[in-house]
Each structure stands twice: as C-alpha cells, then as structure tokens.
Amino acid sequence: MKSRLLLFPALLLLSGSGQPEHNFLLNPSIRHVRRIPMPPARHKVAALIQKYKTEGAVTGISVYFQSLVTGYWFGLGEQDKFIPASLLKVYLLIRVMQEEDDSPGALKRSLTLLRDPAGKGSGSAALAYKRPEPGKQYTVDRLVEYMIRYSDNDAAYTLHQSFGNKKMGKIYRDFGFPAAPGEEDALSLKQYMMTFLTLYNSTYLGTDMSQKALEYLVGSDFKEGLAAGLPPGTRVASKFGLRAVGTPDNPLLQLHDCxxxxxxxxxxxxxxxxxxxxxxxxxxxxxxxxxxxYEEVDYRSRESSSPAP
Incomplete structure (x- = not known):
C-alpha cells in the first residue's frame, strides 16, 4: 500500500503515451495537458470575499482551488486555521478502506451501533434522514454510508472504536498532523485539500480503495453548499463540516464544504x-x-478547445 503523499498531484502517469524516448524523465501525460489560464478567477473570488465580509455574511473565509488537469491552483486565506468538525470523518473513511484492502470482506462485517458519548448524534441538523438505532447491528459498509452521506456521529464513533487504532494515528501523521486531532483542533484548508488530491490520484490508497472512498463521498446528502452552485447532474465527491461555538447570545458558526x-x-x-x-x-x-x-472553469475549458482563428 502506498504511504507517500503526491508532490505534484494534478498529473497522473499514463502508460503507452508514445512519448519520445529522450523525454523519458517527463510525465508521459504532459503532451495531453492543455493550459487553461485561471488568474482572472482568483481576482473575482477575492472581490466576492471582500463583499461578503463587508456585508457581514462571513467573518472569516478560506478558499482553495486546483485544476486536476493543469495543476494550476490558488488560495485565499488557505493557511488560516478553522475547526475541521466532521471533515475529519474522511480520515476515518480512509482507515476503513485500508482495512478492506488488507482484509477483504471487512465492509461486510457487522457491528453494534454505539451511541456517541459526546451526545452529538447525527451532527447534521441540515440533513433529514432516518437515524440508525443504537444497539442494533449494521454492516461496516452501512455505517460508513451513514458517516459520510449523513455525517452521522454515532456511526463514526462506532467505526472509530473498531478501526481507530495505531494505524489511524499513522494516517494523521502522514497527512501532516503531529498527533491525532480532535474535532476542535485547528486545521488549514490547504492542508485538508491534500486529502482529496491523494484520493483522486490514488497515491495513498490503492486504485480500488480510492475509487470506493470517492463513491462514498459522491453519495453525500449535503446539497446546499458546493453542489448547489453546479449544473444539475454534475458529480461531486465532497464532505461538509459544521460546528457551532460561542454562546446563545453570540453564536459563532463554522461551515465548510470541500x-x-x-x-x-x-x-x-x-x-x-x-x-x-x-x-x-x-x-x-x-x-x-x-x-x-464552475462558470470560470467551463468558460476557460471551452475557450481552450476552440480552434485558433
């Protein structure tokens, strides 16, 4: 199993590309890459962020974008620290995929659902669904679906009790955490987005388990954030996180979607x-x-595909 994070995640190696022998040191997919300039998008995002802050829609915000074709990326406040909340469930998903890879059939095992002692239950008031019942048996596959699709904390707690061993700690270290993070620990957006890049490029899990993990993430039932801004039918593999802090008189909310x-x-x-x-x-x-x-990417994509005059 690969345990090395990809340094240049946006380009995948493709065999049989017919690349000339004298270019063997280059990524063989390089000839297929079209340059799609995106700097104007960064300026538009920066202007929107300033507007949101001025209007009071947000008090803090980070944005990270990266093309998976060219590797071009930009970030605004991407190193700022936020509470990850349920975003951490993706690392537990990776751990379960490791177990399935090492011991095929792990997803078919049955576990008794445990109640999260923190009492957070679903942790996703934005989602309406039939909650799993503590004390009842569920397959690991079903618990993973509850954890990712509905962000259910009872399912996550049950999975963590079975799979959150030393290997879980290694995953956190591999992704740049000095120790196992708690839900209240601060995390930067840029650091977190590397998780999705490694899944897309199968550089941490193998191909089959990366595909399986992304299938769970595509099934997320949270459609109010990133997904809401896309044309109908556009696939999104995503995870959201929500945490309420502050006081009843002065509520402070952190909402993320990646x-x-x-x-x-x-x-x-x-x-x-x-x-x-x-x-x-x-x-x-x-x-x-x-x-x-999305509109910027779509426009640049069509522009780069148009024949030169």
Whole structure:
C-alpha cells in the first residue's frame, strides 16, 4: 500500500503515451495537458470575499482551488486555521478502506451501533434522514454510508472504536498532523485539500480503495453548499463540516464544504471554510463561490478547445 503523499498531484502517469524516448524523465501525460489560464478567477473570488465580509455574511473565509488537469491552483486565506468538525470523518473513511484492502470482506462485517458519548448524534441538523438505532447491528459498509452521506456521529464513533487504532494515528501523521486531532483542533484548508488530491490520484490508497472512498463521498446528502452552485447532474465527491461555538447570545458558526467537482472536461478540487453568525448566509456564500468557479472553469475549458482563428 502506498504511504507517500503526491508532490505534484494534478498529473497522473499514463502508460503507452508514445512519448519520445529522450523525454523519458517527463510525465508521459504532459503532451495531453492543455493550459487553461485561471488568474482572472482568483481576482473575482477575492472581490466576492471582500463583499461578503463587508456585508457581514462571513467573518472569516478560506478558499482553495486546483485544476486536476493543469495543476494550476490558488488560495485565499488557505493557511488560516478553522475547526475541521466532521471533515475529519474522511480520515476515518480512509482507515476503513485500508482495512478492506488488507482484509477483504471487512465492509461486510457487522457491528453494534454505539451511541456517541459526546451526545452529538447525527451532527447534521441540515440533513433529514432516518437515524440508525443504537444497539442494533449494521454492516461496516452501512455505517460508513451513514458517516459520510449523513455525517452521522454515532456511526463514526462506532467505526472509530473498531478501526481507530495505531494505524489511524499513522494516517494523521502522514497527512501532516503531529498527533491525532480532535474535532476542535485547528486545521488549514490547504492542508485538508491534500486529502482529496491523494484520493483522486490514488497515491495513498490503492486504485480500488480510492475509487470506493470517492463513491462514498459522491453519495453525500449535503446539497446546499458546493453542489448547489453546479449544473444539475454534475458529480461531486465532497464532505461538509459544521460546528457551532460561542454562546446563545453570540453564536459563532463554522461551515465548510470541500471536495472534487467532476467538470466533464476539467475536474478540479474546491474547498471553502467559513466563519459567521448565520448558517443560511454562509451556505449561500459557498454556493455562490462554487457557481462562480464552475462558470470560470467551463468558460476557460471551452475557450481552450476552440480552434485558433
């Protein structure tokens, strides 16, 4: 199993490309890559962020974008620290995929659902679904679906009790955490987005398990953030996180949505982390940024495909 994070994640090695022998040191897919300039998008995003802050829609925000075709990326506040909340469930997903790879059939095992002692239950008030019942048996596969699709904390706690061993600690270290992070520990958006890049490029898990992990993430039931800004039918492999801090008189909310957007010609990763006081406004911010960047990618893609005059 690979345990090395990819340094240049946007380009995959392709065999049989017919690359000339004297270029053997180059990525053989390089001749297939078309340059799609995106700097104007960064300026538009920066202008929107300033507008959101001025209007009070958010008090803090980070944005990270990277094309999975050219490798071009930009970030705004991408090194700022936020509470990851349920974004951490993706690392537990990776751990379960490791177990399935090492011991085929692990997903078919049955576990008794345990109640999260923190009492957070689903952790996703934005999602309406039939909660799993503590004390009842569920397959690991079903628990993973609850954890990723609905962000269910009871399912996550049950899986962590079975799979959160020393190998889980290694995953955290491999992704840049000095120790196992808690849900309240600060995390930068740029650091977190490397997780999706490694899944897309199968550089941490093998191909089959990376595909399986992304299938779970495509099934996320949270459609109000990144997905809401995309054309109907656009596939998104994503995870959201929500944490309420502060006091009842002065609520502070952190809402994040991160993932891979499968544009038909130019797939890309996009992550948005926000702080604010109004969940509806923060959700609208993520949606608007997602729509803007999809339109930019789509325009640049069509522009680069047009024949030169």
């Amino acid at each position: 993932g891979i957007i499968y544009h038909h010609d130019t797939p890309y990763v996009l992550g948005v982390m926000t702080r604010g006081k109004d969940i509806k406004q923060q959700t609208a911010v993520i949606k608007e940024l997602s729509a803007l960047l």
